[in-house]
Structures are given as structure tokens and as C-alpha cells.
Amino acid sequence: MLKAIIFDLYGTLIDAEGLFYEVSNLLSKKTSKNVEYIEKEVLNLYSHYFKDYYLKEFKPEKYYYKMLFNEIIKKYNLKEDAKYYIDFMYESFSKLPYFKDIDYLNEIKKKNIYVSILTNADSYFVRKKINSSQIYYEDLIISEEVELYKPDKRIFELALQRLNLNKEEIIFIGDNLITDIKATKDIGIKSLRIDRKGKGDISSLYELINYI
Structure with a gap:
């Protein structure tokens, strides 16, 4: 039974096009x-x-x-x-914008499914972005704070530990084939690649309705 979804942040929930x-x-x-x-x-x-x-x-x-x-x-x-x-x-x-389908996190909440965010990023801009918004999440893991980067399996194990869940009870959603998708599959976590140009497993968060 699905109990939590772990999301990457930039490129998955936040539009990182034109990052620089x-x-x-x-x-x-x-x-x-x-x-x-x-x-x-x-x-x-x-x-x-x-x-x-x-x-x-x-x-x-x-x-x-x-x-x-x-x-x-x-x-x-x-x-x-x-x-x-x-x-x-x-x-x-x-100040980069969330994708418009970010509102689907509220639908996930209604189904009593936890949302965790796991990002290879530095704290300052992540905390500022998250704190300035009202998106639903239960846990936030930032690489700078835990001194681990995806695809290190320890950062995913930490996410599971903090949620107090097993691998079989979560799905990971990300946009990077190496640090998100291959990394999670290598340790037995189900993952879905999101690509809003239609080249992934899903092209919108709304499509998660087929998995929850």
C-alpha cells in the first residue's frame, strides 16, 4: 500500500528552465x-x-x-x-516558479499519503522558496544539511527512516535519469520519471492519479 511519495524539487516541482x-x-x-x-x-x-x-x-x-x-x-x-x-x-x-500542477500535492494529502521532498541543493534558496509558499509536505531533506547527495543510497535510506516506512510503501518522482531514477531503482524503490515534454513515465503530477 502506498503511504508516501518522495519528490525531487528543481525540475520536478519547480520549473528550473532558465536556471542561470x-x-x-x-x-x-x-x-x-x-x-x-x-x-x-x-x-x-x-x-x-x-x-x-x-x-x-x-x-x-x-x-x-x-x-x-x-x-x-x-x-x-x-x-x-x-x-x-x-x-x-x-x-x-x-524566485523560480512552481509548475502549475503543484496543486496536486493537496489532492495527495486528501488521500492521506505523505509528501517528502528530497533535493540536491543548498539550504538558503530552498528554505526561502519553501517557506514563502504554502505547498503541502511532511518532510524536507536538503543535501547541504545532511551532507549527502543523490544518488548516494544513504540519502534515500534517511528519507525512509524519517518517514518510518519501507521501500515498498513509497514512490519516488524525479526528472534526472541518474540521480533520481536509476539511483532509486538500484536500491529497490519504485520511481517515475517526470518529463513535461512527454519523454518520461509521466508528463504531469496530475497523472499520479493512476498510481495512488
Whole structure:
């Protein structure tokens, strides 16, 4: 019997399209480069510095972002430090919108199914986003606070422990094939990949009605 659903956050409940647009726009003004050029540069550096970061010794995301922005600062001889850009970017992350189907969490609540949120993220912008909204959830696990990243099986085991449930009693919903879907299936947790372009198991939270 299904007793809980664990959700990834960014890309699953929150629309992370254009994740780096706001900080790229700021950098565009500082460097006199067009925003599309800067955004592409930020994305390329992100891919470089964050490659397999979740498989290494734990460091918060800001550790990798500091290296990313230090490279940009050095290249363009910018006067602000990395913290300035990280703080600005984290504020923009906290303002990214929920997907419109977020209201389905209330329907899950009506069915007496717990909702847990598990995210590979830093605390500041996650807490600010969650605290500024009224979405239903029972538990929130943030990687920075527990010093574990998906796909480490220990973070999923922690989620089960905090819910006091067995693997057979939950479903995990996420958008990432490696850190969400493969990771949970490898340890025997049922998972569904959400892709709002129709390339996953479900394309909307509303489709969860077929599983609960």
C-alpha cells in the first residue's frame, strides 16, 4: 500500500528552465557581452565544475559555484567577488516558479499519503522558496544539511527512516535519469520519471492519479 511519495524539487516541482538566466543577465551588464553568450558560458562552466560532483567527497554546491564564478571574474576582470554573484543567483533560484500542477500535492494529502521532498541543493534558496509558499509536505531533506547527495543510497535510506516506512510503501518522482531514477531503482524503490515534454513515465503530477 502506498503511504508516501518522495519528490525531487528543481525540475520536478519547480520549473528550473532558465536556471542561470538572471545571473547571466547581470554578468551581461558587467561584461558588455550579450546575455545568450554569457548564459552559454555559465552552462558550459557548470557542466565542467559540476561533473560527477555527487560522486565526490561532499562539498556544498556553493563550493563549485565559487570556482565557476572565480573563472568568470578572472576572465573579465570583474571587481565583485564570487560571493556577490552566488548570493544574487541564489536569490533568483528562490524566485523560480512552481509548475502549475503543484496543486496536486493537496489532492495527495486528501488521500492521506505523505509528501517528502528530497533535493540536491543548498539550504538558503530552498528554505526561502519553501517557506514563502504554502505547498503541502511532511518532510524536507536538503543535501547541504545532511551532507549527502543523490544518488548516494544513504540519502534515500534517511528519507525512509524519517518517514518510518519501507521501500515498498513509497514512490519516488524525479526528472534526472541518474540521480533520481536509476539511483532509486538500484536500491529497490519504485520511481517515475517526470518529463513535461512527454519523454518520461509521466508528463504531469496530475497523472499520479493512476498510481495512488
